Amino acid sequence: MTPGFRNPFKLLDFAFVMQEKISQQHGPVIDLALDTISKGKQALVFVNSKPSAEKQAEEISKRCNGKLDELAEKVLNVLSTPTKQCKRLAGCIKKGIAFHHAGLDQKQKELIEDGFRAGEIKIICCTPTLAAGMDLPAFRTILTSLKRYTNHGMDYIPVLEYEQMAGRAGRPKYDSYGEAICIAGTDAQKEELIEKYLNGEVEHIYSKLAAEPVLRTYVLSLISSGLVRSKEDLMKFFSRTFFAFQFKDLKKIEELLVRVLGMLKDWGFVKGSSNEDFVSADSMNEKYIVTLLGKRVVELYLDPLTANKLVEGLKKKCEKNEFSYLQLISHTLEMRPLLRIKKSEYEEVQEKIALIEENLLEDGFFDEFEDFENSIKTAWFFEEWINESSEEQLLEKFGVRPGEIKYKLNLSDWLLFSCIELSKLSLLNENVSNLTKLRVRLKYGIKEELMPLVRLKGIGKTRARKLYSNGIKDVRGLKKIGLGELKLLIGEKTAENIKKQLEMG
DNA sequence: GGACGGTGAAACTTCAGGTTGCCTC
């Protein structure tokens, strides 16, 4: 831990003194940022939301005169067509300021992190993305707010989280100490912050085993690995965990485990190993073994609940189209958080539901209708993607940023792969070819007609579309066209490469 | 007089994050 930064009074008083000393020109955050730069140092500014991170960075950058044109150019051209977000980021970076959150493309995040480490970028305004894991120390950490929106309204963040953010301050190699500065609005608030975060204790750690999804997954994998063969084994195992230590009530744990076992059995992921008829259902000695399907569920790292939902959905006999599958995988715990429906979108989504209701692979969503509606919006977003909407269009229509698009696509690929595997093991092979096709389309973001073209290395969404609209629709078309003409369409190097691939068959 | 643009206050809307599968030239 860096010396200096744990001394609470020094710290917070410093912030107050600082505000007066820096003559409060533009508000505390901007003043502190500019002061950091004038000292030749760097700072991380933690804010509460993605829009805030962008706004704050922009405000600071307006008052800076960096000249990082080259880096800005790189950041701008990470995607095939820059989105609004890219332009905004490039504008800030030009001045030596950046914003950083999960909505950025991975490549952009790396450029920013490297730029900061190299000392070119002076200030990063970020959401808690940068709080943990990342090795990005700065001289100063500025925490604009220690409250965050939760399910129960605005609430103070845990002390542990505060420490993670504050702990970014202090660069072992360059500074002998670091400064973590919380912005307090009033004296009363200042006292509150000191009490809670500087004098307060870190919260107790609670075992996450208590959460049922984790418990389900755990029990199944224990049985699958052979570590646990009976309810008795299971109880023995769990009585030694931190979960049991905290929970204390072994009877309750047993009830919970029995329920989980029952579910796994109903879903066909485990079965009684022998002479089941002679052993009563809640006998401690009843032996369990994993089924083939259950084993695969473990290997796929799926929550058994999700796995069962997928299997049940895949079984459904109805007219299935892309949207059917997309909605099925969107309405899982794994896909959360789902895209949320804005007020202005409500009617549009209702219309969409009416349109595709008959093709859905699930029924009985009445208890959590809002969640269901969100799954429709999420599936819709995927659908637009495979119909060749650009990142910019998705940002406009669904408010999904490029980084989030990639993350969601990665999840969807995993879940579709899981659907394929589960179909194979559940004798539901009629789904396999459609799912496989869908995976390819999601990977590239293309309509079905471009599929033959993207098989070739060097051809993705953009080039495939260009070729197609010029009448080249498949490998045969590519073979027929002359090299010169092909070069004009997709560039010299790529054209040569493609021809080579075709020759090799 | 009417179109247009700028300004500011009120009303409205939204709010962090990120491991897992497989294959591979």
Place this chain on the structure above:
DNA sequence: GAAGTTTCACCGTCC
């Protein structure tokens, strides 16, 4: 609960 965004009334300017 707070901050960012949108909306809308109001005013001044120019043609």
